[in-house]
Amino acid sequence: MKIVETIAEVRAQVKEWRAQGLSVGLVPTMGYLHEGHKSLIDRAVAENDKVVVSVFVNPMQFGVGEDLESYPRDMERDSALCENAGAALIFHPQPEEMYHKDFSSFVDMNTLTKGLCGKTRPIHFRGVCTVVSKLFNIVQPDKAYFGQKDAQQLAVIRHMVSDLNFGIEIVGCPIVREADGLAKSSRNTYLNEQERKAAVVLNQSLQAAQDLYENGERSAAVLSAAIREKLAAEPLAKPDYVEIVDWNTLEPVETIQDSVLMAIAVYIGKTRLIDNRIL
Incomplete structure (x- = not known):
């Protein structure tokens, strides 16, 4: 090489x-x-x-x-x-x-x-x-x-x-994740021990919304609320955005009909992390 x-x-x-x-x-x-x-x-x-x-x-x-x-x-x-x-x-x-x-x-x-x-x-x-x-x-x-x-x-x-x-x-x-679900990122090295533990809430919040989707929920507002509720339970997490958008146009959707992207950006302490799921 x-x-x-x-x-x-x-x-x-x-x-x-x-x-x-x-x-x-x-x-x-x-x-x-x-x-x-x-x-x-x-x-x-x-x-x-x-x-x-x-x-x-x-x-x-x-x-x-x-x-x-x-x-x-x-x-x-x-x-x-x-x-x-x-x-x-x-x-x-x-x-x-x-x-x-x-x-x-x-x-x-x-x-x-x-x-x-x-x-x-x-x-x-x-x-x-x-x-x-x-x-x-x-x-x-x-x-x-x-x-x-x-x-x-x-x-x-x-x-x-x-x-x-x-x-x-x-x-x-595809996204590659740590054993606890945190998406691999070069910026994960910025996290201290407490922040690293807290950072798993990103994946957990997306999973909560995906669980609702798999049980038949198609309202983007309901799924977004589930993500925000999970994030709010973690004191170190401060959302930058929580969005559900059309995967092709990246425009917001109200009802999930075609492929959508659930995307989040969250500050854990001073570190901004991103994660997503495609439904």
Whole structure:
């Protein structure tokens, strides 16, 4: 496995693979990899001849006061995980490699990004769309892999790929959870022992709503109320949002008829965590 830091090196390697008729998968990450990321790499390795993992904490998707500087980083651990999973190349650029000093072009979207995380993180998805577009142009993969935990991001990327005719297959992969149900996340490392115990309430609240759904409840208001009630029982939990939206449009629904996304963002102490279920 190679680790490279420049766009030119990535392009040269991919060009060599293409000359051999090999397929290429891409797993975009911000590093500090865990079992959730590994599941994406495993899937990519199973479906492609060569896999590129990008490890880049993208400054463009962090707002003022967010955790850009404190975001966890461990390249040695990341490279070991990637190599063990069978990745062929890690692209680990510095910010100045991705954004030169006169950088002034962006990819933005005026649908799918206004609600959910986009409501409280208004610049976030412009940063996501811009960096993912750049990675797609640099690597030119056949398939790219994203986790369902960031469900809004997955929907946004799929829509962007369709709008801009990238010709890349976007593969969504299931959420990987801890034994107690907490969704794997690099930000879980911010939690102290008490907060870590409290964080299981995210999954528990979604499960409470899913139980109602499986017993025939179709009112989004009733399911949302069940989620909020469960969250309210945990003193350390402060909801940012609780939403039930159409899985394709991300627009709110009143009655569940087609596939919907139950999505929540919750502060546990100072740490903002997200989770979701698709019904």
